[in-house]
Amino acid sequence: MCFLQPPLLRHSILRKTSIAIRFPRPCSRNLNTGIFAKIVNMSPIPPTTNPIIISGPSGVGKGTLYSRLLANHPSLFTTSISHTTRAPRPGEQRDVDYYYVSMEEFEAMIAAGDFVEHAKFGGNRYGTSRKMIEQKRGEGKIVVLDIEMEGVKQIHALTPPFPARYVFISPPSTADLSPYQVLEKRLRGRGTEKEESIQKRLEQAKLELEYSKTEGVHDKIIVNDDLEVAYKELEDYIFGKGGKAGDEKEAGVSVQD
Template identity: 60%
Template sequence: MSTPVKESRPIVISGPSGVGKGTLIQKLFEEFPNTFAFTVSHTTRAPRAGEIDGKDYFFVTPSTFADLISQGAFVEHAKFGGNQYGTSQKTIADQTAKGLIVVLDIEMDGVRQIQANPNIKARYVFIKPPSFEVLEKRLRGRGTEKDESIQKRLAQARVELDYAETGVHDKIIVNDNLQEAYEELKKFVFDSN
């Protein structure tokens, strides 16, 4: 079922690794399968078990990634946890042209770059953990990262949380109770302009 929306500006969802962005976005897509669209990011990181090239990410080598940067293909690209991630201008334009609302799940440097890009008029949501301790617990509980990667993500999380304090996002949602956070996200997506 598709739901009428007031506008089709892309929604940029950011927040520290492990805070629950993927979980919230998945719920939104499940409830409204014909309203939203993902853009498939490019990354130099290795696929996790079950991830499919071209669906979850375009998995590329560092050299291909560098070529795409020099061609100006990305609206944002960033290095995180030793790997590079980028969103192409084309993937956003293609989905918006279909009448879908693009949902972007990106981290802080990417948010900054999109905010500086006059061609993209997005709305910005920050997902915040109830506490740093809870964030660490979720990240460990997910079981996808080695300890070194968890430490990197937690260090980056502090920087992300400080950035959110500067008031650059349109909406900040604390993901404590998942259902409540999801309701807040839906309200923002469908109600505000």
């Protein structure tokens, strides 16, 4: 008798998703009976596994685009897991939310060149390690980083150069308002922050918008005037001409005896 075994899903970032169907010998002898399988690959495949670095001023919507990309393609993309010197908060898990290390350990990692970027917030240190990025790559995932301008500068300054894809999210301009003024209007429209906080964000935004004009810093600049349009532009860039989001491709099927 012929009993088919459960299919094995094989996914490769560099190739199309394939399914291996195990045919026991009684079945494999009768493959000329017209039995066939057509597997449809619903996931687009990026042309490179290099990490994607998304940056932009506060209030521009980069966090929304970042979260949407991860939610729509969980099998391809993943967040980075940072090293930090702060203590775990209730509900956080070691090596899942963060890698928790001492200040001495963190400083030693900086000295050893283990981080591609690191920063200090609220008296605590945070850093993105090369090892983590390579580990995720080995798991078949592309790391997506949501970082600030200083982090982008650090990564660009690495020697040898660190291969990555840089995307900057910019506010739009109008006939009456510059990108900076549009951003200010958005921040004030939230009604959730004090004036001091708004001013700090605007000062940083001015620096980031100016830095984005530097030639060669970013591979892609996306103007977020309409979220749907901006997200499509982000996907189109990430997946390239060879596999834009939404495409359906026929995947390979291998038969195992």
